[in-house]
Amino acid sequence: MIKQKQKSTKQKFTRIKEQDKALYELLQDEQRRQSDSLELIPSENIVSKAVLEAMGSVLTNKYSEGYPGARYYGGNEVIDKVENLARDRLKKLFNVPYANVQPYSGSQANMAVYIATCEAGDTVLGQHLFDGGHLTHGWKASATAKFFNTIQYHVKEDGYIDLKEVEMLAKKHKPKLIWVGATAYVREFPFKELGEIADKTGAYLVADIAHIAGLIVAGVHKSPEKFVDIITSTTHKTLRGPRGGIMMVTKKGLKKDKDLSLKLDRAIMPGSQGGPHNHTTAAMAVAFAEASRPAFKKYGKQVVKNADALAKALIKGGAELVSDGTDNHLLLLKCGKGRGAIVETALDMVGLTTNKNTIPNEPQSPFYPSGVRMGTPSVTTRGMKVKEMQQIALWINRVMDIVKSEELPDGNVVEKQKYIKKLTKKLKKNIEIDKIRNAVERLCREYPAPDNLV
Ligand SMILES: *Cc1c(COP(=O)(O)O)cnc(C)c1O
Numbered sequence: 001m002i003k004q005k006q007k008s009t010k011q012k013f014t015r016i017k018e019q020d021k022a023l024y025e026l027l028q029d030e031q032r033r034q035s036d037s038l039e040l041i042p043s044e045n046i047v048s049k050a051v052l053e054a055m056g057s058v059l060t061n062k063y064s065e066g067y068p069g070a071r072y073y074g075g076n077e078v079i080d081k082v083e084n085l086a087r088d089r090l091k092k093l094f095n096v097p098y099a100n101v102q103p104y105s106g107s108q109a110n111m112a113v114y115i116a117t118c119e120a121g122d123t124v125l126g127q128h129l130f131d132g133g134h135l136t137h138g139w140k141a142s143a144t145a146k147f148f149n150t151i152q153y154h155v156k157e158d159g160y161i162d163l164k165e166v167e168m169l170a171k172k173h174k175p176k177l178i179w180v181g182a183t184a185y186v187r188e189f190p191f192k193e194l195g196e197i198a199d200k201t202g203a204y205l206v207a208d209i210a211h212i213a214g215l216i217v218a219g220v221h222k223s224p225e226k227f228v229d230i231i232t233s234t235t236h237k238t239l240r241g242p243r244g245g246i247m248m249v250t251k252k253g254l255k256k257d258k259d260l261s262l263k264l265d266r267a268i269m270p271g272s273q274g275g276p277h278n279h280t281t282a283a284m285a286v287a288f289a290e291a292s293r294p295a296f297k298k299y300g301k302q303v304v305k306n307a308d309a310l311a312k313a314l315i316k317g318g319a320e321l322v323s324d325g326t327d328n329h330l331l332l333l334k335c336g337k338g339r340g341a342i343v344e345t346a347l348d349m350v351g352l353t354t355n356k357n358t359i360p361n362e363p364q365s366p367f368y369p370s371g372v373r374m375g376t377p378s379v380t381t382r383g384m385k386v387k388e389m390q391q392i393a394l395w396i397n398r399v400m401d402i403v404k405s406e407e408l409p410d411g412n413v414v415e416k417q418k419y420i421k422k423l424t425k426k427l428k429k430n431i432e433i434d435k436i437r438n439a440v441e442r443l444c445r446e447y448p449a450p451d452n453l454v
Pocket of ligand 1: 106134136245
């Protein structure tokens with residue numbers, strides 16, 4: 001798969017260097033940050049050079065509102081072919097009869113699903129934000145809750161989706177739409193069981209596979225294709241493509257509503273977006289081809305193996321995880337009430353990038369939650385395996401121990417921010433933190449971003 005000790009993949013930014021020093025410095029800084037730290041945020045990855053090339057192509061110059069063969073602008077003969085190439089590759093990857101590659105990102109794809117299937121005020125059922133659900137699945141701070149009557153389901157004590165509650169809520173509220181898919185859920189999704197509930201209650205079932213799309217393509221997680229009507233996803237998480245969103249309709253979906261694909265097309269354009277980002281479409285085509293190759297299957301399997309190894313080693317070192325482990329690429333570390341920001345900050349200082357996150361039954365708030373979310377897509381792309389995961393777990397366990405008596409003050413946001421600043425200063429002087437930071441950098445140098453991903 002990925003060979004180590006490859007030539008550097010650093011971008012040179014020659015023109016920017018000549019004409020824009022300020023931005024050049026920033027790009028260099030970010031490039032350095034990415035190469036010298038370990039990205040453990042589970043929604044991030046490292047794309048191939050081929051994806052970057054497509055993103056930086058002249059296709060960004062073209063307007064092409066509409067769809068292949070039916071555009072509002074001339075000069076789209078080539079763009080039509082590019083979009084069809086991306087769509088056909090995507091349909092093949094997921095074995096579906098319809099695909100739309102125009103959503104600017106995952107949230108826009110989800111918004112288009114609402115526009116296509118609901119009227120304002122309709123009832124929608126989705127997973128609660130604290131339990132891992134996405135903002136766009138009906139959380140009160142999202143526009144989705146402003147325009148629709150959103151009801152939320154939960155996970156049980158053991159971290160699995162509470163199917164009894166879903167069925168009860170679906171029968172009681174008769175939602176138009178049910179969402180399955182999440183942003184911080186560590187188990188396989190019960191697509192089949194939810195498909196039965198949706199069928200019984202007459203709802204459309206949408207699988208939002210933003211996080212696990214790559215795992216499905218690699219064959220390590222089962223596909224929702226047989227059980228749901230619509231599939232949405234991002235392309236930049238485990239699927240390892242450019243930032244973007246996609247929508248698909250399954251055979252089951254077309255059987256339920258033969259106009260569903262047309263409704264989704266219209267929901268994007270003219271419903272909620274303007275011209276597609278053709279350079280991104282091209283990069284998607286590249287990524288979908290990469291994902292169809294044997295090397296990607298190996299990658300997906302290793303992502304899950306690595307997450308399992310990381311989870312087991314963390315638990316062995318005394319950490320507590322939501323659901324006591326993971327089936328996928330991510331895990332949720334319990335940090336103690338409201339302490340997620342403390343652990344995130346301390347891990348950041350040693351070059352391990354994670355994000356604070358709510359946990360089921362969150363006792364605090366999404367701004368100061370009680371967990372930290374981490375995952376293995378990016379470090380696996382760098383070629384790391386189980387042994388490196390065990391080393392990373394030792395570092396995380398040690399860092400958690402160093403900050404174990406730190407507590408955020410009860411006061412307002414300003415006071416909490418002040419405390420985090422002070423903590424950063426204090427940790428900067430900590431010799432052990434410094435030692436771990438150096439060890440992380442050494443590991444990073446051993447595993448640079450790969451030059452070639454296929
Ligand atoms: C990341 C994510 C999205 C949103 O994607 P954006 O590209 O950030 O808009 C939607 N749903 C789920 C489940 C996600 O994890």
